[in-house]
Amino acid sequence: MAQSSEPTYYSLLGLHPSASVIDIRRAYRQLSKRYHPDTTELPAAVATAKFQQLNEAYATLSHPERRLSYDLKIGYSRFGVIQSPADLNHPVSSSHDFSKSAYLDASDRPLSSGEIFALFMLVLTFVGCLLLAIAIGLTRGDTALQTHLEQPAEFRTQNSELRILK
Numbered sequence: 001m002a003q004s005s006e007p008t009y010y011s012l013l014g015l016h017p018s019a020s021v022i023d024i025r026r027a028y029r030q031l032s033k034r035y036h037p038d039t040t041e042l043p044a045a046v047a048t049a050k051f052q053q054l055n056e057a058y059a060t061l062s063h064p065e066r067r068l069s070y071d072l073k074i075g076y077s078r079f080g081v082i083q084s085p086a087d088l089n090h091p092v093s094s095s096h097d098f099s100k101s102a103y104l105d106a107s108d109r110p111l112s113s114g115e116i117f118a119l120f121m122l123v124l125t126f127v128g129c130l131l132l133a134i135a136i137g138l139t140r141g142d143t144a145l146q147t148h149l150e151q152p153a154e155f156r157t158q159n160s161e162l163r164i165l166k
Contacts, residue, residue: 008074009057017076021062028058 010017013027031054034040037047060066111119 009061009070012053012057013061017071017074024058024061028054028062032058 008017010019013019013024013031015023015027019027032051035042035047035050035054037044037051040047042050060070
């Protein structure tokens with residue numbers, strides 16, 4: 001790692017450069033609660049500066065391409081200098097462990113009771129509208145179908161007069 005007088009983004013978050021995306025997110029959330037200018041007891045100028053540093057660190061480390069670029073800049077490589085070649089006799093596994101994905105964080109908060117109630121009401125409304133549409137279709141569908149299939153009155157009178165004349 002390149003040594004400099006300025007701390008790295010990893011040291012700001014209290015992490016090692018090999019930390020996972022989930023660890024980075026957890027550390028950021030924890031520290032942002034501590035240093036947020038509205039919730040901290042630190043002077044406003046110090047809190048704002050610290051919070052901006054945290055935001056900058058998280059913005060860089062949470063984005064894979066920016067993180068790789070930053071890691072190269074500070075001299076950290078996730079890969080060993082000597083890597084064994086891939087085993088060409090075995091097919092590459094395409095399975096992906098989604099539990100380690102950045103988008104599915106196990107530390108995300110569960111839904112509150114109000115959110116669950118809102119989702120329940122949304123589903124209930126959708127089902128009610130669907131049942132109402134089916135009921136209207138069944139009760140009025142026959143009459144709507146019959147009126148469109150019937151001939152207009154002037155055609156009926158002309159046809160009946162033609163039949164009488166024949």
